[in-house]
Every structure is written in C-alpha cells, then in structure tokens.
Amino acid sequence: MADICGRADGRFVMAGDSPGRTTYRVVQTEILRRITGGPWGPGTLLPTEEDLAQQFGCARATINRALREIDELGLIDRRRKSGTRVRLAPVRQARFEIPLVRAEVEATGAAYRYSLVHREMPDAPDWLRARLNLAPGAVALHLICMHFADGAPYQLEDRWINITALPQAEDHDFDLQGPNEWLIATVPFSEVEISFEATAAGVAEVTHLNHRSGDPVFHVKRTTWWQGAAITHVGLSYRAGHRMTARY
Amino acid sequence: MADICGRADGRFVMAGDSPGRTTYRVVQTEILRRITGGPWGPGTLLPTEEDLAQQFGCARATINRALREIDELGLIDRRRKSGTRVRLAPVRQARFEIPLVRAEVEATGAAYRYSLVHREMPDAPDWLRARLNLAPGAVALHLICMHFADGAPYQLEDRWINITALPQAEDHDFDLQGPNEWLIATVPFSEVEISFEATAAGVAEVTHLNHRSGDPVFHVKRTTWWQGAAITHVGLSYRAGHRMTARY
DNA sequence: AACATCGTTATGTCTATACATAAGGACCTT
DNA sequence: AAGGTCCTTATGTATAGACATAACGATGTT
Structure with a gap:
C-alpha cells in the first residue's frame, strides 16, 4: 500500500x-x-x-x-x-446479502433443483388478509415449493401471492421456475420486510425436509410491497443446521 | 417534496x-x-x-x-x-443494527436487568482453542450471564474471553455490568463474525430461559477480533418467540 | 435566572475544470 | 478467424472556490 x-x-x-x-x-x-x-x-x-x-x-x-x-x-x-x-460506542451494523435460493445453493457447488409441490387458489385466510391488506373474501394464489441441493431437500417455500395486485400470476406456470425468480423479473424493485426466527417443525417440514416433529427450524418470513401495494408473503423453512453468517 | x-x-x-x-x-x-x-x-x-x-x-x-x-x-x-x-435483478441486501441487549430491551419500554450466573477460568476446550486460535493449555475466562426484560428472562449469554489477549478481563468485576458493555468500552473497534441459527434448547436454556428441553431457540454466535487477535466468543440464546426484523 | 438575538464556525453541498483509468470498438496484422 | 494496437468514451477522482446551514456560545434583554 x-x-x-x-x-x-x-x-x-x-x-x-x-x-x-x-x-x-x-x-x-x-x-x-x-x-x-x-x-x-x-x-x-x-x-x-x-x-x-x-x-x-x-x-x-x-x-x-x-x-x-x-x-x-x-x-x-x-x-x-x-x-x-x-463515537464512544460505534454503531454496530451487519449487512446480509439476500440471494436467490438458486444462487445460494449453487454457491456451495451443489446442483440446484426446483419442484412445485402444491398449487391452489383459496379464499385468503384472515392472517394473510391482515398482512397483505386484502379485501374481505379476496382469493390468493397459494404455492408450496421445494428447493433441492444435490438432490437433498434444502428449503421449503410456502408462498402467497396477491392476485388482485398481480393478476398475471394466475396464468403463469410455476412448474419449472420458482415463484421468486418470476417475481423478481416481474416486480424487480420492491420494498421488503424480512424477519428471522426459530420455529418448531410442523407437518410440512416433517414431510418435505425430513425434520422430526418439533425439531428447531431456521425460518424466514418475507413480505413484499410494490408502490405501496402488498404483492406477496412467503415463509421459508431451511433444512437442519442452516446458518446465516455475516462479518462487520 | x-x-x-x-x-x-x-x-x-x-x-x-x-x-x-x-x-x-x-x-x-x-x-x-x-x-x-x-x-x-x-x-x-x-x-x-x-x-x-x-x-x-x-x-x-x-x-x-x-x-x-x-x-x-x-x-x-x-x-x-x-x-x-x-440491473436485471437488483442485489438485495438487508442491514441489521446490532444493538446492546440493554438497548434492545429498553427500546421495547421494558426495564432491563443484568445478572452474572457463573464465572470460572478453566482450560480452554478444544473447539474454543480452534476458534480463538489459542495456544495448547491456554486458560480462558468463561462467563454465563442473564439479561432480563421487566423481570422475565430475555437472553442467555455464554461468553468466553481470551485472557492472553485481554488480561485486564481477569481482574474486572462482571457482577454489575455485562461483559459486552465492558468489552465495547475496552475494545471499541473490533472485527466481528456473527451467525444466526435455530438450535434445540439444552440444559442451560431450560434452566435459565424456561424453555422445555428440545424447544427451538433463536441462537446467535459471535466471534470478535481486534488487530488480528481473537478477543472473545459468545453464544446468545433468546427467549421463546424472538425475531429479528429488517426492511430494505 | 431565564430567555431571545446574533455572530462565528465546522460541516454540507455545489460548481467548473482537469486529469486518470477501464474498457469497447475499429483497425491492422498474422 | 485470431490476436494485437490504438483511439475514443464514460466513469472515477481531485481541485479551488463558493455559498448554505446547523448549532455553539456570547451578548443583551426581561
């Protein structure tokens, strides 16, 4: 230097x-x-x-x-x-990059695979209506997807999409491409609230991630807005042992 | 505007x-x-x-x-x-402020209380020696502390301090002030690696945080360096239901 | 003592100008 | 076609000079 x-x-x-x-x-x-x-x-x-x-x-x-x-x-x-x-005590802040699952998996050198597990369009449950500010009786697109690393379950995605704000989603085929990648291409510049927590494995995690019932699961919830309107809400459950790491 | x-x-x-x-x-x-x-x-x-x-x-x-x-x-x-x-896909990044527990608790309006649970200075276990790059046979200061919000358990702190790098720590009295606050005042500008995960409640979490054995626990591990030397390593377990949230 | 006024000062921003540097593209050579 | 050279271009950085603005502190007033 x-x-x-x-x-x-x-x-x-x-x-x-x-x-x-x-x-x-x-x-x-x-x-x-x-x-x-x-x-x-x-x-x-x-x-x-x-x-x-x-x-x-x-x-x-x-x-x-x-x-x-x-x-x-x-x-x-x-x-x-x-x-x-x-400063007497420096303001500590950590920056996390939030990658696509695909990139996250491929960064480890593993092969990425996606599969759509479930698709339906029911009336939005109350908690979702509150979160996405939906009208009473509104329907929403519900997707459950799996992301694999080298064939092994990596992440379970439980996603709801606001059909009123994003009608194109109803006609899109999510069999080959994960909803996240489609959303990023469709609504690139959104506002996001993200939160991390530890939850207990439920039926879905037991079925798809091979957890035992009640096992600790690293869980992420994310809600996305675009121009003031809530677009989507997703819950992500990771395989056992997952960690998020940062340096600062 | x-x-x-x-x-x-x-x-x-x-x-x-x-x-x-x-x-x-x-x-x-x-x-x-x-x-x-x-x-x-x-x-x-x-x-x-x-x-x-x-x-x-x-x-x-x-x-x-x-x-x-x-x-x-x-x-x-x-x-x-x-x-x-x-950019075709914007680079998503979230910034988290890492507050002192005291500030974290007081921000919710609750009263903060600290207490030292345990203090000893054993030979450093192998995993710690590897993490802090300690010499074979080195001793380390081990502290277990509790942080309370309005009298209820909020966070369990399991900390190891490298006595070789920070000999003052041995003589300091951690009965009244948490080691974090002392460390920040003593070694203000350190490098940090932080990671989040979901773990299962063990004996310590059951005893101090009122978890049931095996319950999911939001757990943070943090290692701190100063001028290339590892200073301290800490594990933080949160009370049930804890979340970390950010917007971007 | 409490309060309002105002000058001073360090940072915050803006401008015009200059040169540095990475990199695309054209041109030429092999 | 493959490779090398050079020109051009858009961003990156640096500068002197100027004015804006927040806020400390002194001064004067009630």
Whole structure:
C-alpha cells in the first residue's frame, strides 16, 4: 500500500501510489488506523476538515469524502460547528446479502433443483388478509415449493401471492421456475420486510425436509410491497443446521 | 417534496426546495422513480452523467454522487466506457443494527436487568482453542450471564474471553455490568463474525430461559477480533418467540 | 435566572475544470 | 478467424472556490 510518512511538522506525505490507491482511500485508511488503534480513541475530537486537508496536503472535498464514508460505517459523529468526534460506542451494523435460493445453493457447488409441490387458489385466510391488506373474501394464489441441493431437500417455500395486485400470476406456470425468480423479473424493485426466527417443525417440514416433529427450524418470513401495494408473503423453512453468517 | 417538472425539450426544472432538499437528493429521487416505476426498467442503459447533468441543469459531480449512492443500493451497474445500466435483478441486501441487549430491551419500554450466573477460568476446550486460535493449555475466562426484560428472562449469554489477549478481563468485576458493555468500552473497534441459527434448547436454556428441553431457540454466535487477535466468543440464546426484523 | 438575538464556525453541498483509468470498438496484422 | 494496437468514451477522482446551514456560545434583554 501507499506509505504515509509522518514528519516533524505534522504534515504527511503520500508516497508509492500503487494502482487502486486513490487519495481519499489513503486518507481514509490512515484516519481509520488512528481511530481504531492509534491516538484518536473514543471521544476524541478530530481536527477540522480544513486542518486535515492541510496536514494530508489535499483538498477539503477529499477529506470530506473520506470522513463521510467513515461516518456511514458508524465510527464517528459529525456535527456542524461542533466538528467530528469519535463515537464512544460505534454503531454496530451487519449487512446480509439476500440471494436467490438458486444462487445460494449453487454457491456451495451443489446442483440446484426446483419442484412445485402444491398449487391452489383459496379464499385468503384472515392472517394473510391482515398482512397483505386484502379485501374481505379476496382469493390468493397459494404455492408450496421445494428447493433441492444435490438432490437433498434444502428449503421449503410456502408462498402467497396477491392476485388482485398481480393478476398475471394466475396464468403463469410455476412448474419449472420458482415463484421468486418470476417475481423478481416481474416486480424487480420492491420494498421488503424480512424477519428471522426459530420455529418448531410442523407437518410440512416433517414431510418435505425430513425434520422430526418439533425439531428447531431456521425460518424466514418475507413480505413484499410494490408502490405501496402488498404483492406477496412467503415463509421459508431451511433444512437442519442452516446458518446465516455475516462479518462487520 | 420539491417538484420536478418535465418540459417538452426534455430538460427538468427543480422547484420548491423545501428544507433538507439538496440537488443531489432531488436528482436521486427522480432517477430512482424512473428506475423503480418509470421508463427505465431492468436492463436500460441510462444517459451519460454529462447528459443527465444537462437535463437536470446541474454539475456532473452532482449526478455522479446521486448515481454512486444508487449504485451502493445495488440497483445499477456502472462501468467505465460502457455507462450505467439498470440491473436485471437488483442485489438485495438487508442491514441489521446490532444493538446492546440493554438497548434492545429498553427500546421495547421494558426495564432491563443484568445478572452474572457463573464465572470460572478453566482450560480452554478444544473447539474454543480452534476458534480463538489459542495456544495448547491456554486458560480462558468463561462467563454465563442473564439479561432480563421487566423481570422475565430475555437472553442467555455464554461468553468466553481470551485472557492472553485481554488480561485486564481477569481482574474486572462482571457482577454489575455485562461483559459486552465492558468489552465495547475496552475494545471499541473490533472485527466481528456473527451467525444466526435455530438450535434445540439444552440444559442451560431450560434452566435459565424456561424453555422445555428440545424447544427451538433463536441462537446467535459471535466471534470478535481486534488487530488480528481473537478477543472473545459468545453464544446468545433468546427467549421463546424472538425475531429479528429488517426492511430494505 | 431565564430567555431571545446574533455572530462565528465546522460541516454540507455545489460548481467548473482537469486529469486518470477501464474498457469497447475499429483497425491492422498474422 | 485470431490476436494485437490504438483511439475514443464514460466513469472515477481531485481541485479551488463558493455559498448554505446547523448549532455553539456570547451578548443583551426581561
């Protein structure tokens, strides 16, 4: 990496700019180093952007960008007039990528297979009507699907689709393609609420995922809106031992 | 919000700038609107930054910032020379804030209480030595703690601390303050790996969380490093019915 | 002491301009 | 057809300079 050389007068010199090493990144790295391991512990008031620009020998806009991104990480607190302060307790946040099941399976090197287990279009049950804000007596498309990894059950999908908002779904054939992939192609930019919990295996999980009744199941519920209208609600049950992992 | 008025010549006029409405935000909102509901569906090649700057009547740097942030959302794909394209399938990502248990409990309006259940300093078991990269025969500080919400069990914490890396931990009194809060104050800027899973209630969960044996438990495992050295590993078991929720 | 006013200051944003850099495409060679 | 060279183009970054805006703190008023 580009070296940063401290000098007696407090100025810094950036040297050896290897490819990919932009000024704001070098500055950012150095500031992060000072915060996380160096002289700028929690609570420290940083020099002003102008001072830092002087010290690093760059424009204030460059310092501003470096600090803005560190702010987005949750490590510092920036306020007009008061200046930039290192947070006492950094705001911890984890980012999870939510992949398609297909991608999730194929990323492990396993072969992916999909199958539609069940399809019907009953009156929407009360809990679903409440969740998707459906009219009384509305019908909804109910799909149960299985996703396999190398032939073994991987995920059970229990999906409801709002036919009023998405009438095309009624005529679509979900035998070959999972509803998720179709939905993403049809309604690409939706709002999502997702939640994770541990549930006990019921009849469906016992039948399709080879769980024993009452076994712990990693379960995801997801509701999707588009332009204010609820489109679909899905429950995903994973095979035994499933984990979600992230770093931050 | 500030209105954007389309004109016959394709130019746009920004009007009615209410407070907080900056140019790049207005531009961003309008571009997002065109992508998510308007003419720029998946696969569309957007005009160049220069063209957009012309159309919106602002500088290219402003367009650049708006597009850069949309890129970070995972909605577009930007490439030099090729230009900016709307992703066929947006990259879905959820952000979870990882709060302190105390904050988590108090956010629900409940009163928080902490208690130390158990403290010892045995030889580190093999699985822990592997995880924290400890020397053979190393000892580790083992703490079991409970977190209560309005007097009811909320979370069981089973923590191991690397005494070699953090010798202060041995002398600290964890009777009043949870190890998490102490660690955050002591080692504020650490790297973390976190994972979620569904496990079956064991003896500890039955004893402290009132689960029945084998009940599903929402379980979190977290390992923390600082400057390359593993500091601590913790397992968190939640009371029945716990959920983690996010929107994106 | 409580409160309103106002100047100062550090960050927030915007602009015009410049140069850097990745990469598509045309052209030429083998 | 396959491969290499060079030109062109759109994004990526950096800059100086300017004005906007939130908010601390001092000053004056009730």
